[in-house]
Amino acid sequence: MKLNRDKKNFKVYIPLIVVVLIVFSGVWYWYDQYKKFITTDDAHVDADYVAISSKILGRISHLYSNEGDSISKGKLIAELDSNDLLAQKYQFIAMKGQAVANQLQADAKYKYDIENIKVLEINVAKTQDDFDRAKNQFNSDVITKEQYEHIKKTYETAQAQLNSAKILxxxxxxxxxxxxxxxxxxxxxxxxxxxxxRNTKLYAPMKGVVAKRWLLNGDIVQPGQSLFTIINNQKLWVVIYLEETKLSEIHIGQKVLFTIDALPNKEFSGKVFSIGSNTASLFSLIPPNNASGNFTKVTQRVPIKVSIDADEKNRRIEKNKILTGMSVVAKIVKD
Structure with a gap:
């Protein structure tokens, strides 16, 4: 009877023992993880983005790419209407033709006036000699006053013609x-x-994928306004926003293990290749302003960039399944 009672009491404690073992195992697991890793889920996949914008005002006539399209560097992806610009070009070409004709005519007239002045200067020199001689002859009573006045008039006329020619x-x-x-x-x-x-045609500045198309055919685009956003999907990385209190444990080259929510059964690895020079909130839309008088201390987060180790299998996965912005759970391996 006593043996049966002890067995019954032992069976009562079995569930409790199992619960204790589970709790102990869980605590031990999390303690082991805490000692080995710095874990965070404030992370996502990122890449280089390039906004393709117009340099001029114009109406979109053709869009040659859509969201999700893979494009190569130098590919024509958009074109603005050029009819008005072509009309202006032909107008200025005609204006140039008329201006060139006017220039040739003006050059010819200028050269003629130069040669005419040379002739008039010779004539002035000759009439001045005649006038000087006539003056002496008149004073010596060799010629009459009428002859003298005629020679004088001829000289003055030649001088006036030369002055007029210089003005012309x-x-x-x-x-x-x-x-x-x-x-x-x-x-x-x-x-x-x-x-x-030339600026009516927009070309892809790099190889990548069209992440966003902002406008449609027929829309008016302003200078500097984006038509497309392209991402370089050949070079992806993970951005981790880590608490500033844990930053002392991080260094360049540190190993990181992580999973992507879209691929939960695949663990990736990488290395820290960049540690932010400022907190993520410093350049946010509404940066912190502690001078307002309502200060509440909040632990800041610093962006850390982690590479994605690129073996052949990972390359296939990256190309087909990993997208920028996907959520990541990262474990930074403690040294």
């Missing part, structure tokens, strides 16, 4: 300068329009 030469020179400036202006405007025409 200055006018011709200003016309040459104006015509040349008109040609330069037309050429500069053509150059500006050619550059703008």
């Amino acid at each position: 030469l200055n006018v011709s020179k200003s016309q040459v300068n104006s015509a040349s400036a008109a040609v330069d202006y037309a050429e500069s405007q053509i150059g500006v329009i050619v550059t703008q025409l």
Whole structure:
């Protein structure tokens, strides 16, 4: 009877013993994990992003890529309407043609005026000699006063013609300068329009995947406005936001194990390759302002970048299944 009673009492304690063992195992597991790892789920997959934006104002005529498309570096991905720019280009080409014709005419007139002045200067020199000789002859009563006045008048007329020609030469020179400036202006405007025409075509600056398309065909795009956002999916990493109190245990090259929520059965490994130079909140949309008088101390987090070890199997997984922004559970191995 006593033996049966002891067996019954032992059976009563079996569930309690099992619970104690489970609790002890759990505590031991978490203690072991705490000693070996710094664990956090404040992490996600990240990559380089490039925003493709327009340099000019224009209407979108063609979009050659959609979200999710893989693109190569240098691929044409968007085009703006160029009809207005082409019309302006032809207008300035015609303006340049007229300006060149005016310049040739002004140059010819300027050269003619220079040669004419040379002839008039010779004539002035000759008539001045005649006038000087006539003056002496008149004073010596060799010629009459009428002859003297005629020679004097001829000299004064030649001098006046030379002065008028010099004025016309200055006018011709200003016309040459104006015509040349008109040609330069037309050429500069053509150059500006050619550059703008070149900017109507947008090319991918790197190989990657279109993560976001912001506009549609027919939309008006402003200078600097993004049409696409491209990510470099060939080089992914994990960003961990770690409490500042644990930062002293982190260093470049430290090993990290992590799982991605979308691939829970696959454990990845990597190494710390960047430790942020400031906390994540410093450049947030609303940065902390402790001068307001309502200070509440909050543990800040520092961004840490971790590489994804790239063996052949991982490359296939990265290419097909890992996306930027996916949640990550990371375990930083303590040294």
